[in-house]
Amino acid sequence: MTELKKTPLYDKYIEDGAKVIDFSGWALPVQFSSIKEEHIAVRENVGMFDVSHMGEIIVEGEKALDYLQYVLTNDISKVTQTKAIYAMMTNEQGGVVDDLVVYQLEDNKYLLVVNAGNTDVDFKWLTDHKIDGVEVKNVSSEYGQIAVQGPKAKEIMEKLVAVDISELKMFGFIQDVELFGKTVILSQSGYTGEHGYEIYCYAQDTVDIWNGLLEQGVVPCGLGARDTLRLEAALPLHGQDITPSISPIEAKMGFSVKLQKGDFIGRDVIAKQKEDGPERKSAGLELQERGIARTDYEVFNKNDEKIGYVTSGTQSPSTGRSIALALIDIAETEIDNEVFVQVRKNKVPAKVVKTPFHKN
Template sequence: MEDLKKTPLYGLYQEIGAKVIDFGGWALPVQFSSIKEEHHAVRSCAGLFDVSHMGEIVVKGREAENFLQRMLTNDLTKLKVNKAQYTLLCNENGGTIDDLLVYKLSDEVFLLVVNAANTAKDFEWLTAHLEGEVEIIDVSNEYALLAFQGPMAENVLQRLSNTNLSEIPFMGFNPNVEIVGKTVLISRTGYTGEDGFEIYCDPIDARFLWEKILESGKEEGIVPCGLGARDTLRFEACLPLYGQELSQTISPIEAGLKFAVKVNKEIDFIGKSALKNQIEQGVERKLVGIELIERGIPRTGYKVFQEDVEIGVVTTGTQSPTLKKNIGLALVKSNRADIGDEVTVEIRNKYVLGKVIPTPFYKRQK
């Protein structure tokens, strides 16, 4: 663990005995108690995650918006100050360099929140295409990031702030919120399928805020959560994981993310031609949900068959803690595997029967 990058909460992990693993070069907790316990806590009340490994890149200047319009798939002209937008960086072939959130801090300042393992790659890609009066700064070391997710998150966090958190809309943020005397940026975003917040703070304040939030929610059963629950939660909600549902060889159209690809915007962003062609002509692969009828769990990398023909591969799969079913996401041939169709998954040289089911697997009730 000595060679791995560490968040400001690493010392706390050691003190309380969290199970820490190497996650993309970072020493991060996979669990504090158990993955299932933490998962159910987020679905029923709330859980607190340390996601300080995420990367933050500031893009600013008089021509910052135009520059990002050329780099990103979504349409920044639709984005208002104090709102966030899901978008993607793509290569010329339409493959995904990264998926990210862009925060509009002002008309000339944008904060990109990128996947940790892709931070350096994204920064280099943006810098290599830099044009106009634009400055790009990697500010990842200036932020710690806590994600507080679940139906009780607002009530618990509100006790610690004089700001009316209910006024922060979904995909909105407030850059100047005081939480127990510490100034933070709070956004109503997350990666679990639940309501909740992401709290961007000074790294020196991270442990203090972590402990105060857990203390505030102790009676409700709020718990600290690790990467394991984060993955099962995002998977049930069918939120993509870079490296599995998305990659430089998997386009956002193949991954079912057409809503974040605006090929009708005027600027020719990188990958626009390829993505437009995919939308108009169709893609050879699509992402589908599968449920195993027979005993077995569809794990990442397992081959998927239909009528003895190999049609694709599982990108993510597990036993769903919420649904208590063995389910997976699979990238398969587009002319195969419609909803209701039978498929088989090869598990340790056995062919296990399953069926194609609608996604997302889980959707919270408002």
């Protein structure tokens, strides 16, 4: 059996009694106290997550921008040394190889932050499509990453850093920030639907920064709360809501696609979907009776015809309701439309609702 990879904070989890699970080949905490307590801490106060398992890939060279414009869906010319961008990497069929965030560190040098389980796949994809004048390096082992999220995140971080972060907007970032005596990149971003920051540090500094944040009263949170928070915010999870066979348009992530920038991998398929409309699309569901809609549960219409399947589902800690994202026939995606989710032996009625499910 392959040994699980560990982040620099692994020993700290064990010391603090966290429940650790296998997540994409990594030993990570699913919870420290309880998923609900951690979820509420982020919605009402401030919590933090170890996201050091995320992959980091450097793309640099005189042709770096041209290359990234071709392998990614968003307009990378909009990325600056203070403003990052969210993008998709798509295949020739328009499916999502991965979703990621792109930072520019220097002229002709970019940092791609990718999903942990896809780091090797992404690195191979990028190297397979590499052009002359570009170098691609997997530097994941050099970075630690901590996400500080919640309505009190700004207040905490403003106390801890000397730079002015009051005007930082979503995906704005500052390099060479000093935090607990360590040099970090501070990005106004996250995966919870709350205001928050992602701290990129040298791997060896991760524990000191985590301990410093603990002393400030920031609540440690695990993957369980991270999943319920992102699902309430209707943020997609790669491998479920977006996959190599689901396009950004089908996943309602069309904002990350800029057709006018020119050619990119999968552009023709995605452009056709944008123009004609896709045959299926992601929709928010709220179950009307007891039951939890789990990934891959089938969804039916009023005529008992299968119309799709659940991509993500949970019981919302914020509302107590059973919520889900489902990929269903476009004709069934109207708000308030009634559908049915096959939960074990029962077809449970559900309503198509607006997303996000929770918004502060």
